[in-house]
Amino acid sequence: GDSVTQMEGPVTLSEEAFLTINCTYTATGYPSLFWYVQYPGEGLQLLLKATKADDKGSNKGFEATYRKETTSFHLEKGSVQVSDSAVYFCALSDSFGNEKLTFGTGTRLTIIP
């Protein structure tokens, strides 16, 4: 079945550091790929997405590129802020139109001033 593997956390960085959170996936067909973010005490919210190979999703300074050849969708940000502290989830949606999202295990990110 479909699966998503994320780098284990927690990840702690200083403000303005460069961030990479790795995500790889296994899926049949042509999934769409997502990054969701969960701030403390809140539900998940979509951060960015890409629906086909070589697409780049971007939002709030975060970027991720859909790499079919390496089955990856790594999340990057050039300069993180304290407000980016949250749990980040990589996810895929199968290509069968039922919007069943398969999530990775989540990576907790803490940014220290």
Added chain:
Amino acid sequence: DTAVSQTPKYLVTQMGNDKSIKCEQNLGHDTMYWYKQDSKKFLKIMFSYNNKELIINETVPNRFSPKSPDKAHLNLHINSLELGDSAVYFCASSQVFGEGGNTGELFFGEGSRLTVL
């Protein structure tokens, strides 16, 4: 206006009890979901309903019974609660079918933290 709202936000109960969590969305979406997030933050889909019809039913014990009285509501009833049911339960919605649908974006509620003692 809260797009996806769940009640209660916190629920503490004894083993063996029966409890319900309610969810409502005002986004006009046709599909709603229940996800379970365990203590390690792992998220797993439980159920999905499209226009009151069950379309996804993962391997979930029969003690869990979803009910969708209309497409804006999806409630979760749990019978004979067990310690392992302690988790945060998230409701979500999305527009899957029809114009503008199938974007893959789910809108989540804030979660209902269930603690079984």
